[in-house]
Amino acid sequence: MKKQSVDSVSQNNATSMRVGIIAGSGSLPLALASTLRARGEAPYLLLVEGEADPAQYADFPHEVIRITKVGRFLKALSRENCTHITLAGPVKRPDLKNLVPDMEGVKLLGRITGAARKGDDGLMRAITTYVKDKGFTVVGVHELATDLLVATGCLGKVTPSAGDEADIAAGIRIVKAVGALDIGQAAIIRDGYVLAVEAAEGTDKLLMRTSEFAWDEPAGVLVKLSKPGQELAADMPTIGPETVSLAAKAHLRGIAVEAGLTLVLDLKETLRRANEAGLFVVGLDPKNIIK
Secondary structure, three states, X not given: OOOOOHHHHHHHHHHHOOEEEEEOOOOHHHHHHHHHHHOOOOXXXXXXXXXXXXXXXXXOOEEEEOOOOHHHHHHHHHHOOOOEEEEEOOOOOOOHHHOOOOHHHHHHHHHHHHHHHHOHHHHHHHHHHHHHHOOOEEOOHHHHOHHHEOOOEEOOOXXXXXXXXXXXXXXXXXXXXXXXOOOOOEEEEEOOEEEEEXXXXXXXXXXXXXXXXXXXXXXXXXXXXXXXXXXXXXOOOEEOHHHHHHHHHOOOXXXXXXXXXOEEOOHHHHHHHHHXXXXXXXXXXXXXXXX
């Protein structure tokens, strides 16, 4: 299938394109579906069993499918005339020993088994390549809903101090290093000291872990960036209101993310919580982040 510009398709003939959303956990799939519907589109959601909560999607056409039933995914996408596919929301890495896949799932698992040894990016790239080979156009959430992307600069009322800026610079160096090894997307820096680095647990649990070291006066910065060569169509750095609340519980000073390459869920609520807690939220110019 010839890949088309998502923006041009949406603007010129939205009826020729239908987006199928493979929904994992978290708020991102619902935010994307709501954005597309507000634009006059009719997305179809395939909820990954055990990840997405069906009750949250009662107002959208959807069905729940086990992650190993790849054939059912493909049949549903074809039946619903979906032309473009996006993966939204995290999905736990499956236990390959306990899977009972269908025939298409067996084919995909052959790719996943080898790709899983290369980390999360290798796994996501294997999945997206497989879907492309089946004739669908794979697009990232950031391509479908640019209004969910973090803008450059200070987003709220609070601005970082000179010390915070130094911690952000240190955080960029650390995250670039661990990202190159496909370990994680984030780190927490306090006065130049690496307090914590994200691994398989994700950003929320990173912040929860950091809260154990909370100090009386707010200090420290969460820095979150995309990894070099990251498969953004399937996995993009994301923050939201809960990120801010957890950062506040950890007594951090603020959050710095990559502008244009980070999604923000419910920007208004995210900034309300940040302003209320006295935290800054900064979108870093990607041009200043060499990977």
